[in-house]
Amino acid sequence: AQSVTQLDSQVSVFEEAPVELRCNYSSSVSVYLFWYVQYPNQGLQLLLKYLSGSTLVKGINGFEAEFNKSQTSFHLRKPSVHISDTAEYFCAVTLGGSNYQLIWGAGTKLIIKP
């Protein structure tokens, strides 16, 4: 069965420092990969997605992610974080199918320290 693992439940970094949030998936077939961000008491906002093509994907708010097929990873990075990046980040994959249902990671809480 397919699964998504977010290796860190919580990451804490200082403002203006770089950050990496890790995501690994298990699947023997091609997948589409997503990162979503959830601010407190809000819905989810799409940060970026990988469908095909270049393995380095740039998203909103200065985030980027790199798809690594051999390591089945899709880690999210930002070179310099801001206090406003404090949120929960979810990695998700879909195999396609008729409805493109998502398989979710457990989430990583990102805390930015001033």
Added chain:
Amino acid sequence: GAVVSQHPSWVICKSGTSVKIECRSLDFQATTMFWYRQFPKQSLMLMATSNEGSKATYEQGVEKDKFLINHASLTLSTLTVTSAHPEDSSFYICSARADTSTRKETQYFGPGTRLLVL
């Protein structure tokens, strides 16, 4: 583009009453809508998938008679929690996707509805 709204954002109700939550895609036609439930500090749990004009497909363990889903149009899906009880208190989030060539893989999320059953 790809904006999804939910109404209400907050609802408090008495035990035994029913509550209806609306999910609307504002600027696209949603072929498929999804309903999720999220417990504090947890990931999203898919409750059901609905396609316009068809009956919803519920995930294992989700009571279809308790969580009624109607996807009557390409821009509106509703979730009705019938005879709500305190254990139904949660954050409910909907998402929508469109069968277009550029975004068929992507789900766009509503802002969520927090339900508190007293």
